[in-house]
Amino acid sequence: MEFEPVIGLEVHAQLLTQSKIFCGCTTRFGNPPNTNTCPVCLGMPGVLPVLNRKAVEYAIKVGLAVGCEIRGRSLFARKNYFYPDLPKGYQISMYDQPLCVGGGITIETRKDRKRIGLTRIHLEEDAGKLIHQEGADDRTLVDLNRAGVPLIEIVSEPDIASPSEAHTYLTMLRSILLYLGVCDGNMEEGSLRCDANVSVRPAGEKQFGTKVELKNLNSFRFIQKALEYEINRQAEVLQGGGKVVQESRLYDPDSDTTDLMRGKEEAHDYRYFPEPDLLPLIVDQKWIEEIRAGLPELPLERRDRLVAQYGIPAYDADVLTTTRELADYYEAAAKASGNPKGASNWVMGEVLRKLKEEKAEITACPVSPDRLAGLMGLIEAGTISGSLAKEVFEEMWATRHAAPDIVKARGLTQISDEPELLAIIDQVMAANPGPLAQYRAGKSATLGFFMGQVMKATQGKGNPTVIQKLLGEKLKGS
Numbered sequence: 001m002e003f004e005p006v007i008g009l010e011v012h013a014q015l016l017t018q019s020k021i022f023c024g025c026t027t028r029f030g031n032p033p034n035t036n037t038c039p040v041c042l043g044m045p046g047v048l049p050v051l052n053r054k055a056v057e058y059a060i061k062v063g064l065a066v067g068c069e070i071r072g073r074s075l076f077a078r079k080n081y082f083y084p085d086l087p088k089g090y091q092i093s094m095y096d097q098p099l100c101v102g103g104g105i106t107i108e109t110r111k112d113r114k115r116i117g118l119t120r121i122h123l124e125e126d127a128g129k130l131i132h133q134e135g136a137d138d139r140t141l142v143d144l145n146r147a148g149v150p151l152i153e154i155v156s157e158p159d160i161a162s163p164s165e166a167h168t169y170l171t172m173l174r175s176i177l178l179y180l181g182v183c184d185g186n187m188e189e190g191s192l193r194c195d196a197n198v199s200v201r202p203a204g205e206k207q208f209g210t211k212v213e214l215k216n217l218n219s220f221r222f223i224q225k226a227l228e229y230e231i232n233r234q235a236e237v238l239q240g241g242g243k244v245v246q247e248s249r250l251y252d253p254d255s256d257t258t259d260l261m262r263g264k265e266e267a268h269d270y271r272y273f274p275e276p277d278l279l280p281l282i283v284d285q286k287w288i289e290e291i292r293a294g295l296p297e298l299p300l301e302r303r304d305r306l307v308a309q310y311g312i313p314a315y316d317a318d319v320l321t322t323t324r325e326l327a328d329y330y331e332a333a334a335k336a337s338g339n340p341k342g343a344s345n346w347v348m349g350e351v352l353r354k355l356k357e358e359k360a361e362i363t364a365c366p367v368s369p370d371r372l373a374g375l376m377g378l379i380e381a382g383t384i385s386g387s388l389a390k391e392v393f394e395e396m397w398a399t400r401h402a403a404p405d406i407v408k409a410r411g412l413t414q415i416s417d418e419p420e421l422l423a424i425i426d427q428v429m430a431a432n433p434g435p436l437a438q439y440r441a442g443k444s445a446t447l448g449f450f451m452g453q454v455m456k457a458t459q460g461k462g463n464p465t466v467i468q469k470l471l472g473e474k475l476k477g478s
Helices: 054-063 162-180 220-240 284-292 299-310 314-320 324-337 340-358 368-378 385-401 403-411 419-431 432-440 448-457 464-477
Strands: 003-016 076-080 089-093 102-109 112-125 129-132 139-141 150-156 191-202 212-217 247-254 257-263
Touching: 003 089, 003 162, 003 220, 054 112, 054 150, 054 162, 054 284, 076 340, 089 112, 102 162, 112 162, 112 368, 162 191, 162 220, 191 220, 212 220, 212 257, 220 247, 220 257, 299 314, 299 324, 299 340, 314 324, 314 340, 324 340, 324 368, 340 385, 368 403, 385 403, 419 448, 419 464, 432 448, 448 464
Parallel strands: 212 247
Antiparallel strands: 003 150, 003 191, 076 089, 102 112, 112 150, 129 139, 191 212, 247 257
């Protein structure tokens, strides 16, 4: 029997506010353990939470960007469970009256575009972090710096049909959050975390199977691999006549397997009830419209515009719109150079290669779009060759100097003078009688050898187009 998966994702995104959701403590990552704390986020008796307005604004901004209905009235609730990293013994979250409902995220599949529906987006506070030490004592330490950091939880409908679709959905969601400037998307620091609900059912059947929750997945690659393993595991259980048990499981990247974490909790296990220390959240329509007016162009919209406006391939536009800053850089280079496809090639090639080498973002690029356009202009004018341009680019990156200054200082101007090149071609032909005889005998591939020798003799400064023309004429007449 053939089975098909049904997948829904719950993504927690840390909001880029300067302070926590219910107190004034900093959200700065990397401070010494347990220093970003106060009586409120430590859950001391008698303290009262005060809601962070910026966190609400960011949540609304995400909701509007993905087409949610923004509710004028929503309610915080207490989600009760005991963990060592949850100081109060409950989490302030939203339950049956969330801030944002509905909406969806459109993704590109291999065949076409698909809309993944959203159930809700709601605000909540984060818990702390447990640090498990291996050694003689096997101790577990608690860092409460993260406790009270504002999160939004983005819950999808079970519309995702494969692990690769899940990966694509998460990539698009992360891009949207980055474009909006509400989350840094750093999975290594825990700014973006994902739980997955997955079940399998006989292909074509409408009824859902028993779902299993995969917890604390901290990279897109691990999410995809965990889903692939879990889908195969559940299918094997059903093929063998067994029943899938509803539970929470953890993914182990070392063994590429999922292991039982605990039995799956239901809503009633958390004993939700309205948070008595917070009034209902009332959001007026005027504020919603002000936030809507400030929304930027989103990744998919920008991708489509780049294809239409600049005539670049869809693949290029996909890469160039990964972040808002990268798309801005490309557009500036395309406009300054007047060569959109050439700018795309340089940004996707040399610029991204150097950034990857240095593990840096486009905002740290030392070559400005205008200077990249200047380098492209030298190639178009025939001043330098494409291969020399890559050398010049390396020096631009290292020195922050402009391309014309580097070309002038190093004497790299391309040689296009025909008499000068003909003299070099004559020398090369005289020095290589063997390959010349081969060419005369009909081995036309020898032309490439002579091209290489002439370029070598000009130290890479010969104009390849002129050299190829002159070589062809010279060899035919030899």
